[in-house]
Amino acid sequence: MTNCTLRGWKPAALLLALTLSACAPVAAPVVTDPYAGAPGAGGLYPGQPGGSLFGTAEYFRTNVGDTVLFARDQVTLSDEARATLTRQADWLAQHGSFSTTIQGHSDEQGTREFNLALGARRAGAVQEYLISRGVAPNRIRTVSFGKERPAAVCSDEACFAQNRRAVTVVQPGAGT
Amino acid sequence: MFRPLLIALIAALPFGLSPALAQEDDGPLRIEITEGVVEPMPIAVAPFFDDGNGGIMVDQVQRVLTDDLTGTGLFRAIPAEAQIASLDSFEAPVAYEDWRAVNAEALVTGAVSVQDGTVTVKFRLFDVFSGQPLGDGMQFDAPVDGWRRAAHKAADQVYSRLTGEAPYFDSRVVFVNETGPKDGRLKRIGLMDFDGANQIWLTDDTSLVLSPKLSRDGRRMLYTSYETGYPRVMAMNMDTMAEVEVPTDPDTMTFGPRFSPDGRWIIYSRAEGGNTDIWQMDPISGAARPLIAGPFIDTAPSYSPDGTQIVFESDRSGSPQLYVISADGTGEPMRISFGQGRYGAPAWSPLGDLIAFTRQDGERFHIGVMRPDGSEEKTLTESFLDEGPTWAPNGRVVMFTRQTPGGDGVARLHSVDVTGRNMRPLQIEGAASDPDWGPLLP
CATH class of the missing domain: 3.40.50.10070 (TolB, N-terminal domain)
Structure with missing residues (x-):
C-alpha cells in the first residue's frame, strides 16, 4: 500500500488534484455519501458552503473520499478502504481543527436492531483504523444508522454493496 | 327456550368501559384456533x-x-x-x-x-x-x-x-409511520386501535425514530430517537404523551429498549467501540450495568412474560441466532434456533408458550414461531422482507412489518394467526413499520 500523504502540501486545489492522480494505482475511487450536505430531513449534518477548498468538509467529501464499503455481513477493511482511510487520516492530520463523526450503515437485509449493531461495528472498525493512523481518539465519534439511510435504493446486490458503508463526516471543532 | 336477559346498568367510568356481567361458563359451541381453521x-x-x-x-x-x-x-x-x-x-x-x-x-x-x-x-x-x-x-x-x-x-x-381464548380486539398498537422516498425516509411514531382506526401521532418526523415498545400496562412507551443526532433510548408517558428522558450516557449509542414485565427495568442495546451489548437500567436511579456482553453483537432482547428469562439475538456463533438466558444475565445463554438461515428480532408470547421471530433464509424472510426451548418451529410467512413480530395480547395473532422490494418499496403492517392462516394487511393509510401490540384495555 502506497502512502499518498498530502502532508506538507499547501491547500491549493489544483496541485492536490495532480497529487491524487499520481497515487491512482492504489487509491480507491472516491465514494461520496449522498446524505452528506443534503438539505432537509435527508441531510444529517449541514454541508460546508463555499465549494472546493482543501480545508473544507466539501473538499474532504469529494476529493479525499468520505466513504468506505464493506462486503456482506463483514466489517473487515478492504485494501481500497484502507487507502481511503489513510487519505482521511492524512487530511485530518493537517486539519487539526476538525473533528469527525463516522456513520456506520448496513444494507436492508437483516433486522432493524441487528443492522444498527452491524453499522456500529463498521463505524468502530473505521474509528480503530483512523486512530491507528494517528488521529486522536477524542476527535472521533461514531454513530450507526443501520439500514435507515440507504445510499442506493434498489433491492439487489448492486445497491446493497453501496449501502454497506461507513462515512466519515468532518466538521469544524476539535472534538471533546 | 327464551331466558330473560340480565342486563345491569352500570355507570361508565370516565375513560373506561364497564362490562355489566361476568361471562358465564362457555357453551358447547366452540371453535379451536390452535387447530388451524380451514372453514370459518x-x-x-x-x-x-x-x-x-x-x-x-x-x-x-x-x-x-x-x-x-x-x-x-x-x-x-x-x-x-x-x-x-x-x-x-x-x-x-x-x-x-x-x-x-x-x-x-x-x-x-x-x-x-x-x-x-x-x-x-x-x-x-x-x-x-x-x-x-x-x-x-x-x-x-x-x-x-x-x-x-x-x-x-x-x-x-x-x-x-x-x-375459549382471551380477547384482543379492544387493544392498541404503537408503530412507526413512514413517508418520503426510500433515500429520504421520514418516520414518526403513531398509536392506533388494533384495526388501524383512531390514529394519532406521538412524535413528529423531524428526527428519526425507531422501534417503539409499550410497557405491559400500556401506560409507558420506550423508543429509539435520533433527536441528538445519535441513537438514544427515550421514553414517553402514554397518559400525558410527554417525552421522558431516560438517564443513559449521552455520549454512547443506545437503542432498542424494552421494559421488564413488572416495569421496574429497562433493557436496551448499547454500542461502544463498535461492540453492541445488552444493558439493564433502573430508570429511576439511572444505575446501569451490562447484562449480556461479549465481543459479539447482542441485541433485540425480549422478556418472558413471567420476567425470569430473556430471549435475544446474537452472532456469537458466527451468524445471528436466538439465545435464551436467565433474566439476571447469569449462566450460559442457550441457543434455541437451529434451522436454515439467520434468526432475529424475537418476541416472547404473552402466554409464554411461544417465541415469534424473523428468519432470513437466502434472499427470503419469514416470520415464524417456536417453543422457548427451540422445538416445534413453524414458519408462518414468506416474502422479500418480513420482520419484527409482535403478539396480540391473547397470544394468538402476530403482527409484523412487510416491506416490498425496490426503490419504491413500501413497508406495511400485516397480521397472521399463530397457525399461519389468515395473513392479511392492516388497512391503514400510509406506510408503517415496527408495530408493538399493547395490552387488552381495561
Missing part, C-alpha cells in the same frame, strides 16, 4: 336495534363488531339479505329454526343507544343448533367518541365465548 364458522349478526338516539352509530357498531369477528378468519358472517328471521325487539325470543335454515351456527343480536354523551352497546349471543343462549347478554357504556371501544368490547366477548 358461519355466524349471523342480526341488524342491531336502535335503543334510543342511536342514529348512524347503530350500523357503525354492528359493522365494527362484525369486522372484528370476520377479520380473525375464524368466522364468516351471513349477509343481512340472506337472513330470513326478523326480530321484533332486542328482548324478543329468538326463532332458532329461522337461523338454522340459513346455516348460522351462532347468532349475535345487539342494540345501541346514546344518552347524555354516553353510548350503550348491548349484545346477546346464541348457539343456534342447540337453541341456547351462549352466556348472558352484556352491555358496555362508553363516551360517545369511544363508541368503537364499546363495539370492540362486545366483539371480544363473542370471540372469547366462541373460541
Whole structure:
C-alpha cells in the first residue's frame, strides 16, 4: 500500500488534484455519501458552503473520499478502504481543527436492531483504523444508522454493496 | 327456550368501559384456533336495534363488531339479505329454526343507544343448533367518541365465548409511520386501535425514530430517537404523551429498549467501540450495568412474560441466532434456533408458550414461531422482507412489518394467526413499520 500523504502540501486545489492522480494505482475511487450536505430531513449534518477548498468538509467529501464499503455481513477493511482511510487520516492530520463523526450503515437485509449493531461495528472498525493512523481518539465519534439511510435504493446486490458503508463526516471543532 | 336477559346498568367510568356481567361458563359451541381453521364458522349478526338516539352509530357498531369477528378468519358472517328471521325487539325470543335454515351456527343480536354523551352497546349471543343462549347478554357504556371501544368490547366477548381464548380486539398498537422516498425516509411514531382506526401521532418526523415498545400496562412507551443526532433510548408517558428522558450516557449509542414485565427495568442495546451489548437500567436511579456482553453483537432482547428469562439475538456463533438466558444475565445463554438461515428480532408470547421471530433464509424472510426451548418451529410467512413480530395480547395473532422490494418499496403492517392462516394487511393509510401490540384495555 502506497502512502499518498498530502502532508506538507499547501491547500491549493489544483496541485492536490495532480497529487491524487499520481497515487491512482492504489487509491480507491472516491465514494461520496449522498446524505452528506443534503438539505432537509435527508441531510444529517449541514454541508460546508463555499465549494472546493482543501480545508473544507466539501473538499474532504469529494476529493479525499468520505466513504468506505464493506462486503456482506463483514466489517473487515478492504485494501481500497484502507487507502481511503489513510487519505482521511492524512487530511485530518493537517486539519487539526476538525473533528469527525463516522456513520456506520448496513444494507436492508437483516433486522432493524441487528443492522444498527452491524453499522456500529463498521463505524468502530473505521474509528480503530483512523486512530491507528494517528488521529486522536477524542476527535472521533461514531454513530450507526443501520439500514435507515440507504445510499442506493434498489433491492439487489448492486445497491446493497453501496449501502454497506461507513462515512466519515468532518466538521469544524476539535472534538471533546 | 327464551331466558330473560340480565342486563345491569352500570355507570361508565370516565375513560373506561364497564362490562355489566361476568361471562358465564362457555357453551358447547366452540371453535379451536390452535387447530388451524380451514372453514370459518358461519355466524349471523342480526341488524342491531336502535335503543334510543342511536342514529348512524347503530350500523357503525354492528359493522365494527362484525369486522372484528370476520377479520380473525375464524368466522364468516351471513349477509343481512340472506337472513330470513326478523326480530321484533332486542328482548324478543329468538326463532332458532329461522337461523338454522340459513346455516348460522351462532347468532349475535345487539342494540345501541346514546344518552347524555354516553353510548350503550348491548349484545346477546346464541348457539343456534342447540337453541341456547351462549352466556348472558352484556352491555358496555362508553363516551360517545369511544363508541368503537364499546363495539370492540362486545366483539371480544363473542370471540372469547366462541373460541375459549382471551380477547384482543379492544387493544392498541404503537408503530412507526413512514413517508418520503426510500433515500429520504421520514418516520414518526403513531398509536392506533388494533384495526388501524383512531390514529394519532406521538412524535413528529423531524428526527428519526425507531422501534417503539409499550410497557405491559400500556401506560409507558420506550423508543429509539435520533433527536441528538445519535441513537438514544427515550421514553414517553402514554397518559400525558410527554417525552421522558431516560438517564443513559449521552455520549454512547443506545437503542432498542424494552421494559421488564413488572416495569421496574429497562433493557436496551448499547454500542461502544463498535461492540453492541445488552444493558439493564433502573430508570429511576439511572444505575446501569451490562447484562449480556461479549465481543459479539447482542441485541433485540425480549422478556418472558413471567420476567425470569430473556430471549435475544446474537452472532456469537458466527451468524445471528436466538439465545435464551436467565433474566439476571447469569449462566450460559442457550441457543434455541437451529434451522436454515439467520434468526432475529424475537418476541416472547404473552402466554409464554411461544417465541415469534424473523428468519432470513437466502434472499427470503419469514416470520415464524417456536417453543422457548427451540422445538416445534413453524414458519408462518414468506416474502422479500418480513420482520419484527409482535403478539396480540391473547397470544394468538402476530403482527409484523412487510416491506416490498425496490426503490419504491413500501413497508406495511400485516397480521397472521399463530397457525399461519389468515395473513392479511392492516388497512391503514400510509406506510408503517415496527408495530408493538399493547395490552387488552381495561
